[in-house]
Every structure is written in structure tokens, then in C-alpha cells.
Amino acid sequence: MNILLIYPEFPDTFWSFKHALKFIRKKAGSPPLGLLTVAALLPGGWDKRLVDLNIQKLTDADLAWADMVFLSAMIVQRPSAREVITRCKRAGVKIVTGGPLFTMEAGNFPDVDHFVLNEGELTLPLFLSDLAKGKPQRIYKTNEFPDIHMTPSPTWKLAKLKNYDSISIQFSRGCPFKCDFCNITALLGHRPRTKSATQIVAELDSLYKTGWRRSVFFVDDNFIGNKRQLKEEILPALIEWRKGKRGFTFSTEASINLADDPELTRLMVEAGFATVFVGIETPNAGSLDECGKTQNLKRDLVESVKRLQRAGLQVQGGFIVGFDNDTPSIFNQQFDFIQKSGIVTAMVGMLQAPHGTRLFERMHREHRLVKEFSGDNADGSTNIIPKMGLEKLREGYKQLMAALYAPKEYTERVITFLREYNPPKIRGHLEFQHIMAFFRSIYLLGIRSVNRMEYWKLLGWTLRRRPKLFPLAVTLAIYGFHFRKVADLHVI
Numbered sequence: 001m002n003i004l005l006i007y008p009e010f011p012d013t014f015w016s017f018k019h020a021l022k023f024i025r026k027k028a029g030s031p032p033l034g035l036l037t038v039a040a041l042l043p044g045g046w047d048k049r050l051v052d053l054n055i056q057k058l059t060d061a062d063l064a065w066a067d068m069v070f071l072s073a074m075i076v077q078r079p080s081a082r083e084v085i086t087r088c089k090r091a092g093v094k095i096v097t098g099g100p101l102f103t104m105e106a107g108n109f110p111d112v113d114h115f116v117l118n119e120g121e122l123t124l125p126l127f128l129s130d131l132a133k134g135k136p137q138r139i140y141k142t143n144e145f146p147d148i149h150m151t152p153s154p155t156w157k158l159a160k161l162k163n164y165d166s167i168s169i170q171f172s173r174g175c176p177f178k179c180d181f182c183n184i185t186a187l188l189g190h191r192p193r194t195k196s197a198t199q200i201v202a203e204l205d206s207l208y209k210t211g212w213r214r215s216v217f218f219v220d221d222n223f224i225g226n227k228r229q230l231k232e233e234i235l236p237a238l239i240e241w242r243k244g245k246r247g248f249t250f251s252t253e254a255s256i257n258l259a260d261d262p263e264l265t266r267l268m269v270e271a272g273f274a275t276v277f278v279g280i281e282t283p284n285a286g287s288l289d290e291c292g293k294t295q296n297l298k299r300d301l302v303e304s305v306k307r308l309q310r311a312g313l314q315v316q317g318g319f320i321v322g323f324d325n326d327t328p329s330i331f332n333q334q335f336d337f338i339q340k341s342g343i344v345t346a347m348v349g350m351l352q353a354p355h356g357t358r359l360f361e362r363m364h365r366e367h368r369l370v371k372e373f374s375g376d377n378a379d380g381s382t383n384i385i386p387k388m389g390l391e392k393l394r395e396g397y398k399q400l401m402a403a404l405y406a407p408k409e410y411t412e413r414v415i416t417f418l419r420e421y422n423p424p425k426i427r428g429h430l431e432f433q434h435i436m437a438f439f440r441s442i443y444l445l446g447i448r449s450v451n452r453m454e455y456w457k458l459l460g461w462t463l464r465r466r467p468k469l470f471p472l473a474v475t476l477a478i479y480g481f482h483f484r485k486v487a488d489l490h491v492i
């Protein structure tokens with residue numbers, strides 16, 4: 001069997017980093033971990049190829065080679081996924097789909113031959129067994145969650161790694177918390193399911209063997225869902241693994257209660273974690289209470305963020321406006337909070353209700369659902385009628401984004417962060433393209449840009465006050481360029 005694994009193109013979103021990646025001559029953020037994992041679950045004797053539309057084109061020759069196409073996508077990739085399906089149909093190639101888009105919207109794709117939904121570890125073997133018998137069904141789904149101790153290492157060799165900035169690996173699935181707007185627990189459950197240290201070290205070893213030295217993103221829904229296992233097994237193993245190796249900085253997603261555990265934070269930094277994305281959502285306690293985000297309540301959120309920054313972690317944050325408890329003062333509150341916290345990468349979105357969430361059910365009951373979920377929670381759209389009124393919310397959101405990513409305010413925020421931040425000992429791998437990115441940034445941001453004064457202000461301040469953080473300041477200046485482009489495109 002010849003299996004063609006296809007990953008559709010992403011639009012220009014906050015996390016696509018499209019405008020920043022150009023500076024380091026990379027084509028995409030990271031290869032599709034879901035498809036590389038599916039490839040490893042397929043029979044070893046089958047031939048597999050990966051076409052990631054974010055780095056290459058899909059050719060007619062690719063389709064002519066394939067006996068079957070395996071397609072994975074998120075909702076934001078819907079338009080590109082539809083094009084792929086049309087081309088496969090025209091070429092007469094059978095299409096098997098899986099991943100978050102199809103798990104949530106299977107009904108919208110009449111041309112797909114087989115849906116292998118939820119987690120592939122459970123559903124794919126059923127499909128393969130029926131296929132072997134010559135009787136594959138149209139839909140395979142399950143309410144169960146697999147033990148991921150059985151999950152094989154992703155087949156890295158299918159991906160053209162040199163085109164990517166980072167690589168994803170996964171230690172756990174699921175999250176113990178119950179935020180009403182998040183669909184993770186519906187997709188992956190409450191009880192964090194984890195891999196063993198042996199599995200993680202084997203995955204890192206196989207990556208190391210490919211020559212990879214750049215950053216690695218642990219794509220866990222909440223990396224600290226099982227703190228005990230982290231402290232006793234995983235982090236000590238990672239600390240041991242990195243001895244004598246260079247590069248390989250890690251990033252991940254975690255809940256804010258990480259800040260309450262100095263030992264866990266210290267071990268993470270020692271293991272090489274440099275960045276953590278935290279769902280902060282809002283400084284409005286009434287709204288945190290409304291959505292059930294109890295872990296963010298009864299704490300000084302700014303101080304929690306600063307504690308992580310002082311420990312050596314760059315904190316990125318997710319924020320939401322438009323809760324029922326939000327009044328129009330929320331936009332200023334969010335702005336002040338984000339500026340004070342020094343969260344440079346602040347993904348702010350309007351409240352949306354994805355399928356499968358408690359919020360979706362409530363909005364349905366209250367007749368407040370209005371349209372299809374766009375799948376991009378930071379594109380200035382929503383599928384619900386907000387209490388404060390859609391126009392007021394949209395206008396406030398627009399102004400908030402414009403203020404947060406205005407050159408002067410952005411530079412101030414970066415400086416607030418650099419002032420607080422204690423860089424970890426483990427540093428990223430310096431490559432020729434990083435040096436070139438610096439020169440490109442001088443030309444594009446320091447000479448050609450109308451905002452060039454802010455660029456020089458940031459670099460000047462860093463050279464005087466935190467010279468060791470100079471490469472980070474350049475990176476964040478480049479990020480600012482990307483964020484402004486995306487905000488201009490979608491929101492402002």
C-alpha cells in the first residue's frame with residue numbers, strides 16, 4: 001500500500017508565525033505530530049509519504065502514487081482540507097480522515113470515504129482490521145481514551161525537518177481542570193494520561209539522531225497535570241538526557257498553579273524548559289468564576305507570572321474578552337494587566353463556544369449560538385451573542401488589539417519582561433540563519449519600517465541594561481512584526 005499523508009495549509013493566524021518565520025528562512029512552525037504518529041501506527045511494510053502543504057505543493061504525481069490519502073486537520077485548516085478532498089476525488093484516490101476538524105464536523109464532508117475519529121490508537125486498528133477483511137466502514141469513533149504508553153514514536157523521517165522552526169512531541173493528553181469554554185476535556189478527558197520517561201527519552205533520542213538541535217514543543221494540554229510523575233520520573237530523566245548535549249530548548253503549556261510550586265519550576269528550567277503558555281484568560285474574578293477557571297482565582301495573577309519569569313520561564317498567555325461578567329471596562333483592565341505582567345506573546349480572543357463544551361450547551365439553551373465556529377479563537381469573530389452586545393465587544397476587542405500591538409506599547413511590554421526575566425543556563429542552538437535574521441531585522445525593522453525608532457529603542461535598552469538578553473530582544477522584535485501583521489489583517 002502507498003499511503004500519502006496530507007496536512008492542509010494554515011491561514012495567516014497568530015500562531016502561524018508566518019511573518020516571523022521568513023526572517024529565519026523557515027517555512028512552517030512545526031511538522032504535523034498527529035500524522036507522524038498515525039504513520040507509526042500503520043503497518044511497517046506500507047510505503048508512506050508526507051505532504052505538508054505549509055511547506056510544499058501537492059502534485060498530481062503525489063496523488064497518482066497513492067493508494068489512499070490520510071488527511072488530518074484543525075478547523076482553521078477547513079478551506080485547504082476541502083480543496084485536498086476535491087483533488088483526491090477527482091484523482092479517484094480514497095480518503096481517510098482524522099484529527100480535530102473531522103472529529104468535530106464529520107457530517108460536513110460527504111466526499112470523505114472513511115472517518116477514523118478520536119484518538120487513532122483506538123480507532124485506526126479497527127479500520128485496518130476491517131480494511132484487511134475488505135469491509136472498511138465509513139465511520140470509526142470511540143468514547144474511550146487510550147493508554148498512551150502504547151503510542152509509538154512519531155515517524156520523523158517522513159518530515160523534511162529543515163523546513164521547520166520547532167518540533168512537537170507529547171508527554172500527556174487531557175487536563176484535570178474544568179474551564180467551560182475549553183473543548184480539551186471533551187476531546188481528551190480529565191484524567192491526564194501520560195507516557196513514561198523511557199518513551200520520552202526514546203523520542204528525544206530518535207530526534208537527536210536526525211541531527212535536530214532546535215527547540216522542541218511539548219504539546220501537552222497541561223504539562224503539569226501529573227506533578228508527581230514529572231518531579232520523580234520525567235524531569236530527572238530529561239535533566240540526565242541533556243547532559244553533554246547542546247540546544248534543544250523546550251516549551252510547553254501549563255496551568256498557572258505551576259507558579260505555586262518552586263521545586264517543579266526549578267526542575268523544569270533545569271531540564272531545559274524556556275517558555276510556557278498559560279491560560280490566564282482574564283483579570284476579572286467574576287468572569288473566572290463564571291467559566292469555572294478556579295485555578296486562576298484567589299491569587300495575584302501578575303505576581304504568579306512574574307514568579308515564573310524570575311525562575312527563568314518566558315510566559316506566553318491566552319486571554320478572553322466577552323464573558324457574561326465582562327462590562328466595557330474589561331478592555332482597559334486587560335490592557336493594564338497584560339502590560340504590567342510583561343506577557344509579550346498575548347493571544348487575546350473574543351469568547352467562543354466550541355462544540356462539546358459546557359459553554360456551547362449553555363449558549364444553546366439560552367438561544368445565543370449564531371454561527372459556525374471559525375476555529376481560530378483570535379480572529380475577532382465569535383459564534384455566540386455576547387451579553388455586552390456584539391458590536392460593543394468587537395469594537396472594544398479591536399481597540400484592545402490595536403493598543404497591545406502598537407509599536408510603542410509592545411516595546412514597553414518587552415522591556416517590562418526583560419527587566420524581570422532571569423535567563424536559564426540552557427540556551428537555544430545558535431545557527432547561521434539566526435545571525436542572518438538579525439541582519440534582516442536591521443534592514444526591515446530598523447531601516448525600512450516606519451516604526452524603526454521602537455526597534456532601536458528596544459535594542460539600545462537591552463544592550464545597556466540586559467546585554468545577555470540581546471538575541472531574545474531581537475526575536476521578540478521580530479515576533480512583534482508578525483503580531484502586528486496578523487492583528488492588522490484580522491482585527492484592526
Ligand code: B12
Pocket residue numbers: 010011012013014015016017029030031032033034035037038070071072073074075076096097098099100101104116117118119120121124168170173182183184188219220221375376377378379
Ligand atoms: C500543538 C498544537 C498546536 C500547534 C500546531 C503544530 C502543528 N503543526 O501541528 C500550534 C501552536 C501551531 C497550534 C496552533 C493553533 N491551534 Co492548536 N493545538 C495544538 C495541540 C495542543 C496539540 C496537537 C497535537 O499535536 N497533538 C498530538 C497529536 C498526536 O494528536 P492529534 O493531532 O490530535 O492526532 C491524534 C488523533 O487526532 C488522530 N489523528 C489525527 N490526525 C489523523 C488523521 C488520520 C487519517 C487518522 C486516522 C487519525 C488522525 O490520531 C492521532 C493519535 O491519536 C492541540 C490540543 C490537543 N491536545 O489536541 C491544539 C488544537 C489542535 N489547536 C487548536 C486551535 C484552535 C489552534 C489555533 C487556531 C489557535 C489560534 N487561535 O491561533 C492555531 C491554528 C494553527 C495555526 N498555525 O494557525 C484546537 C483545534 C480545535 C479544532 N477542532 O480544530 C485544539 C484541539 C485545541 C483546543 N483547545 O481546541 N496548535
